[in-house]
Amino acid sequence: QQQVKQSPQSLIVQKGGISIINCAYENTAFDYFPWYQQFPGKGPALLIAIRPDVSEKKEGRFTISFNKSAKQFSLHIMDSQPGDSATYFCAARKSTSYGKLTFGQGTILTVHP
Amino acid sequence: EPEVTQTPSHQVTQMGQEVILRCVPISNHLYFYWYRQILGQKVEFLVSFYNNEISEKSEIFDDQFSVERPDGSNFTLKIRSTKLEDSAMYFCASSGHRESIDEQFFGPGTRLTVL
Numbered sequence: 001q002q003q004v005k006q007s008p009q010s011l012i013v014q015k016g017g018i019s020i021i022n023c024a025y026e027n028t029a030f031d032y033f034p035w036y037q038q039f040p041g042k043g044p045a046l047l048i049a050i051r052p053d054v055s056e057k058k059e060g061r062f063t064i065s066f067n068k069s070a071k072q073f074s075l076h077i078m079d080s081q082p083g084d085s086a087t088y089f090c091a092a093r094k095s096t097s098y099g100k101l102t103f104g105q106g107t108i109l110t111v112h113p
Numbered sequence: 114e115p116e117v118t119q120t121p122s123h124q125v126t127q128m129g130q131e132v133i134l135r136c137v138p139i140s141n142h143l144y145f146y147w148y149r150q151i152l153g154q155k156v157e158f159l160v161s162f163y164n165n166e167i168s169e170k171s172e173i174f175d176d177q178f179s180v181e182r183p184d185g186s187n188f189t190l191k192i193r194s195t196k197l198e199d200s201a202m203y204f205c206a207s208s209g210h211r212e213s214i215d216e217q218f219f220g221p222g223t224r225l226t227v228l
Binding site: 032098102 | 156217
């Protein structure tokens with residue numbers, strides 16, 4: 001019940017295309033859902049996050065869509081660029097937690113020029 | 114821009130030896146974390162630390178692990194007797210006040226190799 005399942009494991013997109021990464025969770029106590037971006041040799045960096053009281057959040061080219069009833073959320077990267085090539089992790093946190101993040105398995109995104 | 118720093122960047126040790134991984138969190142942050150990432154796998158939570166005590170820990174964080182904030186700036190993770198399966202990238206993270214606990218800032222990591 002503590003798991004966050006992420007798909008696909010890897011994704012190849014052409015420059016200018018849309019990248020979509022999906023996550024699903026079981027534990028309804030999760031109430032905060034961030035996406036992290038990780039470049040090789042670096043730590044994860046917060047990209048965008050959402051709470052279940054909204055169904056969508058957009059920041060620039062990055063959008064989170066959230067479906068509370070289905071317990072799913074997804075990251076959409078519009079106009080994907082080669083510089084977006086990285087590993088993306090979804091995560092979830094319970095409100096009762098002192099910040100513990102439960103991460104998905106990660107998606108390796110490659111954007112071809 | 115403030116950042117979390119970690120030392121060393123790479124630590125090689127023999128099985129059974131003790132290692133201490135060091136982190137300097139962002140200076141006004143109150144919550145501190147250790148995560149690990151085995152090569153090619155997801156990031157896993159180890160422990161959170163607030164008000165000079167452990168607030169939450171995972172099943173991975175057994176008696177071989179300990180954390181300490183010895184001097185108000187450093188935050189350390191000690192592994193008493195390393196095992197081969199402890200080989201991983203260890204990330205320190207920190208976040209601010211309770212209202213901003215959500216945004217965790219991660220350091221660049223320490224790659225631990227146990228031989």
